Amino acid sequence: MNKTIDLSDIDPNAKGSEKTIENRIRNWARINSPWAIHYNSGSCNGCDIELLTLITPRYDVERFGVKLQGSPRHADILIVTGSVTLQSKDRLIRIYNQMPEPKFVLGLGSCAISGGVFQNCYSVVQGGVSNVIPVDVFVPGCPPRPEAMINGLIILLDIARGKRQKSDYSQPMIIPSPEQDSAQAADKKESEAE
Amino acid sequence: MDLGTITKIWDSILQMSAPHPLICLFFFPGGLFLILAALLYEWADRKLVARFQNRVGPRVFQPVADMLKLLVKEEVIPKSVNRSLFIVLPIISFACVMTASLYVPMFGVEAPIGLHGDLIITMYLLSVMTMCLGMAGANSMNRFAVVGATRTFTQLFAYEAPFMLALLMPAISAQSWNINVISEYASAHTWMIATIPIGFIISVIGLMGKLELAPFDAPEAESEIVSGALSEYSGRGWGLFRIAKDVELVIGISLIVTFYLGGFGNLVSFLLKSLGLLIIIALLQSSMTRLRIDQTVGFWWQAGAILSLIQLMILILVRIL
Ligand code: SF4
Numbered sequence: 001m002n003k004t005i006d007l008s009d010i011d012p013n014a015k016g017s018e019k020t021i022e023n024r025i026r027n028w029a030r031i032n033s034p035w036a037i038h039y040n041s042g043s044c045n046g047c048d049i050e051l052l053t054l055i056t057p058r059y060d061v062e063r064f065g066v067k068l069q070g071s072p073r074h075a076d077i078l079i080v081t082g083s084v085t086l087q088s089k090d091r092l093i094r095i096y097n098q099m100p101e102p103k104f105v106l107g108l109g110s111c112a113i114s115g116g117v118f119q120n121c122y123s124v125v126q127g128g129v130s131n132v133i134p135v136d137v138f139v140p141g142c143p144p145r146p147e148a149m150i151n152g153l154i155i156l157l158d159i160a161r162g163k164r165q166k167s168d169y170s171q172p173m174i175i176p177s178p179e180q181d182s183a184q185a186a187d188k189k190e191s192e193a194e
Numbered sequence: 195m196d197l198g199t200i201t202k203i204w205d206s207i208l209q210m211s212a213p214h215p216l217i218c219l220f221f222f223p224g225g226l227f228l229i230l231a232a233l234l235y236e237w238a239d240r241k242l243v244a245r246f247q248n249r250v251g252p253r254v255f256q257p258v259a260d261m262l263k264l265l266v267k268e269e270v271i272p273k274s275v276n277r278s279l280f281i282v283l284p285i286i287s288f289a290c291v292m293t294a295s296l297y298v299p300m301f302g303v304e305a306p307i308g309l310h311g312d313l314i315i316t317m318y319l320l321s322v323m324t325m326c327l328g329m330a331g332a333n334s335m336n337r338f339a340v341v342g343a344t345r346t347f348t349q350l351f352a353y354e355a356p357f358m359l360a361l362l363m364p365a366i367s368a369q370s371w372n373i374n375v376i377s378e379y380a381s382a383h384t385w386m387i388a389t390i391p392i393g394f395i396i397s398v399i400g401l402m403g404k405l406e407l408a409p410f411d412a413p414e415a416e417s418e419i420v421s422g423a424l425s426e427y428s429g430r431g432w433g434l435f436r437i438a439k440d441v442e443l444v445i446g447i448s449l450i451v452t453f454y455l456g457g458f459g460n461l462v463s464f465l466l467k468s469l470g471l472l473i474i475i476a477l478l479q480s481s482m483t484r485l486r487i488d489q490t491v492g493f494w495w496q497a498g499a500i501l502s503l504i505q506l507m508i509l510i511l512v513r514i515l
Pocket of ligand 1: 043045046081082110112143144
């Protein structure tokens with residue numbers, strides 16, 4: 001179900017990775033002015049409300065240069081919230097295509113990762129945003145904390161800088177929590193006992 | 195080092211040699227220097243608004259990074275637009291404001307070019323920039339951009355007359371159309387903010403209308419019409435429009451400082467005065483919500499135009515009597 005999308009052909013670092021002065025200036029400018037556009041592709045609105053806290057005084061992301069833009073033509077980062085409904089699938093793709101290169105995608109929330117609570121709904125694309133458009137970074141949570149979103153943005157900027165490999169983050173990374181591990185271990189024991 | 199020494203050094207640098215006209219045009223005080231100054235002004239504006247909203251705000255080099263990023267970004271040209279117009283309009287608007295800057299005394303330096311009637315030329319060039327914005331929107335064939343363009347033009351007709359009248363009053367007081375002469379008159383007499391207070395208020399608010407800042411940002415209302423007239427512009431074109439607007443901010447502030455706040459003076463006093471103006475503008479920006487376009491028009495024609503006409507009448511009467 002989780003179809004992998006090959007990202008090597010759209011990697012923005014492929015061309016500009018040589019360390020000439022021109023490329024350095026270019027990269028510096030890109031990293032320091034990431035403008036974002038927010039698209040709600042069928043979220044329950046929880047993630048959207050949490051996203052807006054990022055531009056409030058407490059978490060102000062303008063200090064990293066992040067600005068929310070109205071037009072996809074003006075944005076560098078597409079922030080997608082929610083599982084992609086069949087209705088919004090085409091629009092999401094269109095918005096993605098309207099953005100000028102280089103562009104990045106940030107998936108917010110469990111819904112964007114896997115469909116979350118809307119998984120297996122009749123009206124939802126199965127498997128989250130990464131089955132529709134290539135996603136650079138996912139931020140887990142339902143909804144994610146603002147700190148987690150800022151962390152996601154910083155990881156995204158690291159990718160743009162070339163410090164991290166894009167493909168490491170192109171699929172949802174699920175880090176098992178300790179409780180989960182122990183629960184799984186208990187399950188295993190039970191099944192072995194049977 | 196105190197401010198007096200800096201001013202003296204600045205003045206001695208200016209007097210060292212009469213710069214070649216091309217240097218005037220490309221480096222100082224026009225061209226490169228002006229662009230950097232404009233980006234600094236944009237930063238100051240954004241930072242002040244952020245501080246008024248209790249945020250941290252952008253870093254100093256933020257506008258520079260924004261601009262460089264826009265210049266190296268892909269420029270998407272939609273299929274349905276008139277291609278050459280789409281490319282040429284940002285360049286024309288940028289050229290207009292850069293030309294207008296040559297007639298305006300800035301940063302304690304006299305205007306490089308002084309003509310009889312250069313006030314009219316400057317105002318005309320600034321209007322052409324707004325016209326370019328509107329035309330770019332209308333050319334974009336995007337329904338949001340067209341709505342934005344309509345609003346841009348509507349707003350242009352709303353604020354333009356009062357704003358022009360507000361800049362006309364100092365000219366009438368000084369009996370000249372030459373910006374340099376008016377600024378000499380202004381520095382020789384009491385500050386015109388005291389003698390023509392209504393003109394000052396209208397010119398500051400008119401500048402905000404011209405720059406489509408907060409209460410008058412219906413033409414680029416993000417929550418309704420994407421990004422207004424420039425929705426379809428990306429990359430270089432949009433970058434040029436943004437620089438043009440920043441330069442327009444500097445020109446507008448310089449004009450108001452020169453006319454109403456006692457001549458262009460020296461560098462330090464100019465910077466202090468323009469910072470004061472920026473604080474006022476940022477305060478107004480962050481304390482008011484967006485007006486609908488009909489409210490904007492109503493505001494300008496009901497309050498702005500009538501007030502400025504009254505002020506003009508008072509001025510003429512004082513002159514005659
Ligand atoms: S992740 Fe949670 S909060 Fe976010 S859209 Fe899905 S259900 Fe709503």
